[in-house]
Amino acid sequence: xxxxxxxxxxxxxxxxxxxxxxxxxxxxxxxxxxxxxxxxxxxxxxxxxxxxxxxxxxxxxxxxxxxxxxxxxxxxxxxxxxxxxxxxxxxxxxxxxxxxxxxxxxxxxxxxxxxxxxxxxxxxxxxxxxxxxxxxxxxxxxxxxxxxxxxxxxxxxxxxxxxxxxxxxxxxxxxxxxxxxxxxxxxxxxxxxxxxxxxxxxxxxxxxxxxxxxxxxxxxxxxxxxxxxxxxxxxxxxxxxxxxxxxxxxxxxxxxxxxxxxxxxxxxxxxxxxxxxxxxxxxxxxxxxxxxxxxxxxxxxxxxxxxxxxxxxxxxxxxxxxxxxxxxxxxxxxxxxxxxxxxxxxxxxxxxxxxxxxxxxxxxxxxxxxxxxxxxxxxxxxxxxxxxxxxxxxxxxxxxxxxxxxxxxxxxxxxxxxxxxxxxxxxxxxxxxxxxxxxxxxxxxxxxxxxxxxxxxx
Numbered sequence: 073x074x075x076x077x078x079x080x081x082x083x084x085x086x087x088x089x090x091x092x093x094x095x096x097x098x099x100x101x102x103x104x105x106x107x108x109x110x111x112x113x114x115x116x117x118x119x120x121x122x123x124x125x126x127x128x129x130x131x132x133x134x135x136x137x138x139x140x141x142x143x144x145x146x147x148x149x150x151x152x153x154x155x156x157x158x159x160x161x162x163x164x165x166x167x168x169x170x171x172x173x174x175x176x177x178x179x180x181x182x183x184x185x186x187x188x189x190x191x192x193x194x195x196x197x198x199x200x201x202x203x204x205x206x207x208x209x210x211x212x213x214x215x216x217x218x219x220x221x222x223x224x225x226x227x228x229x230x231x232x233x234x235x236x237x238x239x240x241x242x243x244x245x246x247x248x249x250x251x252x253x254x255x256x257x258x259x260x261x262x263x264x265x266x267x268x269x270x271x272x273x274x275x276x277x278x279x280x281x282x283x284x285x286x287x288x289x290x291x292x293x294x295x296x297x298x299x300x301x302x303x304x305x306x307x308x309x310x311x312x313x314x315x316x317x318x319x320x321x322x323x324x325x326x327x328x329x330x331x332x333x334x335x336x337x338x339x340x341x342x343x344x345x346x347x348x349x350x351x352x353x354x355x356x357x358x359x360x361x362x363x364x365x366x367x368x369x370x371x372x373x374x375x376x377x378x379x380x381x382x383x384x385x386x387x388x389x390x391x392x393x394x395x396x397x398x399x400x401x402x403x404x405x406x407x408x409x410x411x412x413x414x415x416x417x418x419x420x421x422x423x424x425x426x427x428x429x430x431x432x433x434x435x436x437x438x439x440x441x442x443x444x445x446x447x448x449x450x451x452x453x454x455x456x457x458x459x460x461x462x463x464x465x466x467x468x469x470x471x472x473x474x475x476x477x478x479x480x481x482x483x484x485x486x487x488x489x490x491x492x493x494x495x496x497x498x499x500x501x502x503x504x505x506x507x508x509x510x511x512x513x514x515x516x517x518x519x520x521x522x523x524x525x526x527x528x529x530x
Contacts, residue, residue: 122260
């Protein structure tokens, strides 16, 4: 609509993944180089992740255009498929027959084709977009395809491109064998503030524009603010801004237009605040058991000052209750040890369904898949026994976390660190504990109920 008005040959801010509009900054240039290297060096599995709108699909299409003629690529964009359907799609894109063939026959057909290409000095690359939507069964099937190899090299090179959820999926114990085969892993990031203007000018030039700057400095600043550097959002904002300028017969986009567009699109300059009622480390035990810093929840990293303030408030509240009780009681509590000794037992947890494994995931052989869990449904399981002076041992059940255990045994979520410190040998990552794991619960002491802040005050 506005192309002729501004002198464009085509729309500069379309959201379609056109490789001609692919903007290369240092990060994307590095990722592109890694993709070329991984495929040509036959590294088998390459994983690229990035948030929605960071240009993953455009990157794959640009890669396909730049690959050598001796590299045969298969591009998969529909990932809501089981492994058989995925295998049929691969064979069809390679020009191989798929009719009336079972899985074994299709794999044999693919293997023959890969060997033929190897003898010609060619490479076959499988490029999968939106890989986070692949089922575990499909991902495990891709791992099995990587077993098609010679003594020296892999026959099929696979690129998994997806959103950050892909990392969490690969980190699960069920897919640990596939995760171990990932040779190269990169993360795409949004553009920084200084790259927004070059990105916009690049796309304007690619659309045939040769005039003066269409967006003034104030407009660029607001675009960077509202888009947070995400290319797709930049395109949407700029497209709407140019339409607004065309409708009001303006030849240049100013700050006010961007603010108006952002308001229409309901864009915010800051992310929404996280609720303060959400406890840290709410990670179920069904998560990964391996230590993986890439997927560790960021909200677990609490500031020391906030933690100290909460500890101080809780301690003062406890002391106030003791003083009030002493006024209205005939006998005062002489000290904390006597008070602890007078407690016969602690509140017992309510009965709930329990899930147990016949053996822990760590007992599985490297090439063995985890078996289905034995579902022992107990409507009235035995309650958790109280902690004695010597402590006790606890078997992790479904939906347990260190925070929940701390609240159950000590009445304070912050005491999860006490449990973690006592089990550092068996708990590699405090965010992940698994069903059937044996955890030592430290005995209740004065230090268990009261904690010091950074200045050693209770």
